[in-house]
Amino acid sequence: MISITSIYAGACLALLAIMGVTITRAILGPSAFDRVMAVNMFGTKTVLLLSLLGFLSGRPDFLDISLVYALVNFLSTIAILRFFEGRTPAATDNDTADAPSTTEE
Amino acid sequence: MDLVIDIVLLTFLGIIALAINRIDKLFCVIMLSGLYSLLCASLFVTMDAVDVAFTEAAVGTGIATVLLLSTIGATDTHQRSAPHRPLLALLVVCTTGAILIYGTMDMPAFGDPEAPVHQHVAPRYLEESQQEVGPPNIVTSILGSYRGIDTLGEVVVIFTAGLSVVGLIGFRGMQKYGDRQRAAGITKDDMDEHLVLRVVIKIFIPLILLFALYVQFHGDYGPGGGFQAGVIFASGFIFYTLMFGLDKGMRVIAPRVLGYIGSLGVLLYGGVGITTMLLGGNFLDYDVLMHDPLHGQHLGIFLIELGIGITVFSIMLLIFFAFSSRKGLRQ
Amino acid sequence: MESILNFISALCIGLGVFLGITGAVGIVRLPNFFTRLHAASVTDSGCAFLILSGLMLQSGFSIPTLKLLFILVFLLITSPTASHALAKTALDCGAEPTPHPYEER
Numbered sequence: 001m002i003s004i005t006s007i008y009a010g011a012c013l014a015l016l017a018i019m020g021v022t023i024t025r026a027i028l029g030p031s032a033f034d035r036v037m038a039v040n041m042f043g044t045k046t047v048l049l050l051s052l053l054g055f056l057s058g059r060p061d062f063l064d065i066s067l068v069y070a071l072v073n074f075l076s077t078i079a080i081l082r083f084f085e086g087r088t089p090a091a092t093d094n095d096t097a098d099a100p101s102t103t104e105e
Numbered sequence: 106m107d108l109v110i111d112i113v114l115l116t117f118l119g120i121i122a123l124a125i126n127r128i129d130k131l132f133c134v135i136m137l138s139g140l141y142s143l144l145c146a147s148l149f150v151t152m153d154a155v156d157v158a159f160t161e162a163a164v165g166t167g168i169a170t171v172l173l174l175s176t177i178g179a180t181d182t183h184q185r186s187a188p189h190r191p192l193l194a195l196l197v198v199c200t201t202g203a204i205l206i207y208g209t210m211d212m213p214a215f216g217d218p219e220a221p222v223h224q225h226v227a228p229r230y231l232e233e234s235q236q237e238v239g240p241p242n243i244v245t246s247i248l249g250s251y252r253g254i255d256t257l258g259e260v261v262v263i264f265t266a267g268l269s270v271v272g273l274i275g276f277r278g279m280q281k282y283g284d285r286q287r288a289a290g291i292t293k294d295d296m297d298e299h300l301v302l303r304v305v306i307k308i309f310i311p312l313i314l315l316f317a318l319y320v321q322f323h324g325d326y327g328p329g330g331g332f333q334a335g336v337i338f339a340s341g342f343i344f345y346t347l348m349f350g351l352d353k354g355m356r357v358i359a360p361r362v363l364g365y366i367g368s369l370g371v372l373l374y375g376g377v378g379i380t381t382m383l384l385g386g387n388f389l390d391y392d393v394l395m396h397d398p399l400h401g402q403h404l405g406i407f408l409i410e411l412g413i414g415i416t417v418f419s420i421m422l423l424i425f426f427a428f429s430s431r432k433g434l435r436q
Numbered sequence: 437m438e439s440i441l442n443f444i445s446a447l448c449i450g451l452g453v454f455l456g457i458t459g460a461v462g463i464v465r466l467p468n469f470f471t472r473l474h475a476a477s478v479t480d481s482g483c484a485f486l487i488l489s490g491l492m493l494q495s496g497f498s499i500p501t502l503k504l505l506f507i508l509v510f511l512l513i514t515s516p517t518a519s520h521a522l523a524k525t526a527l528d529c530g531a532e533p534t535p536h537p538y539e540e541r
Contacts, residue, residue, distance in 0.1 A: 033473075033526045033529075044515060048484055064503070070507060
């Protein structure tokens with residue numbers, strides 16, 4: 001039977017792969033909203049990665065940090081959305097915060 | 106396994122740094138820099154520096170992103186391209202970097218127990234901290250007791266940052282925000298139509314503040330302490346302000362009051378030092394605070410962490426209010 | 437007993453990783469912002485829930501389990517809220533949730 005630590009290790013590697021994909025979406029994302037979504041997802045994955053790392057190394061102190069990451073991730077997402085609030089739908093077309101266009105890719 | 110994680114995280118860091126450099130839409134750059142902070146914090150965690158990771162996450166991803174976003178609300182959102190190609194600067198930077206890398210060849214290996222930095226004070230801190238100072242979290246005992254004066258310097262630096270911002274923008278300038286909004290005819294300043302968000306945030310703000318208090322007082326036993334607690338406490342208020350508008354946020358707690366609170370924190374810290382001198386010890390020598398050195402240390406660290414938390418909270422919130430009140434000044 | 441617990445934990449974490457990889461494939465391949473947002477929220481809710489439950493089973497009745505429960509509750513409440521807020525803002529800013537982006541309208 002495979003030991004539980006190797007399961008943790010495998011899950012960590014898979015999470016790192018997912019984080020890599022998220023970064024590509026954050027860099028590529030044709031619209032600003034894609035990037036916001038990618039950053040939010042990256043934060044959640046970091047929370048999971050840190051919890052797994054904590055269990056992998058046998059130190060449950062890391063869970064405090066995971067909680068803080070979840071919190072600041074939410075905070076930065078809401079702050080970014082607040083930034084979009086002031087823009088009317090017409091202003092986002094030629095404005096620099098580019099809205100997602102209707103024809104993608 | 107650790108090596109693989111480190112290599113992958115550092116690769117991500119490099120990719121994001123390159124992307125930050127190449128993209129000129131400042132908004133995307135800010136989001137990517139939030140990602141960068143998260144990655145740095147993860148690297149700190151893999152290096153077992155838990156307190157530092159805590160602070161990096163709270164400040165770098167949370168507060169810094171929010172402050173930078175308020176800033177580009179008041180400036181351009183595109184980076185202007187440089188009028189010339191800075192080849193000479195590139196040459197200088199590469200040469201300096203190469204010399205620095207060459208200099209690091211002589212340094213001891215990472216984590217080497219024979220390294221000089223691990224020989225003099227570090228073993229004493231690690232071995233004597235429990236008997237001399239008390240808290241199980243040695244980072245807190247070093248920060249609060251052994252290197253208390255350095256921490257006083259850090260708190261004063263944060264306070265000075267707040268002073269500079271107030272000096273530049275001013276309390277009157279912050280209060281003029283409401284007048285400007287009314288003059289421009291903008292009556293809606295908040296995210297009121299986001300009903301789901303409003304309810305959820307209203308539920309979470311007290312829990313966030315409670316968590317901040319937990320982090321403050323649990324700093325002796327686990328990762329935490331005054332800096333992180335102050336930042337998280339400020340985040341609670343920032344949530345409220347983001348949701349309900351800057352006017353209401355500044356009415357909940359006025360910027361002038363924040364100025365007083367910030368000064369109070371620094372006064373508390375310095376006051377502890379003066380008290381110990383008056384009681385016969387050195388500056389910030391907590392042994393003399395109570396009948397027993399260990400209790401004295403405990404009280405001393407408790408008080409200065411409180412001072413740190415108070416100052417960091419008020420200055421972070423003050424800077425956020427100051428930057429946000431500049432919105433709408435661009436035109 | 438312990439090997440059963442390990443097995444269930446491994447199952448939960450494995451399923452969580454599978455959902456995470458599905459979500460990651462989704463945010464790269466799907467055509468529209470709103471569809472990608474849905475893929476991201478699959479990872480935020482399903483993957484996070486399963487991985488954290490797997491970890492909770494591993495740590496028994498102790499303080500880390502309580503902290504993991506807090507993290508789980510926080511993620512389960514804030515991730516969907518953030519996705520909702522993001523979708524609402526994108527809609528207000530003019531993005532169109534076209535169901536078949538390759539069709540001519």
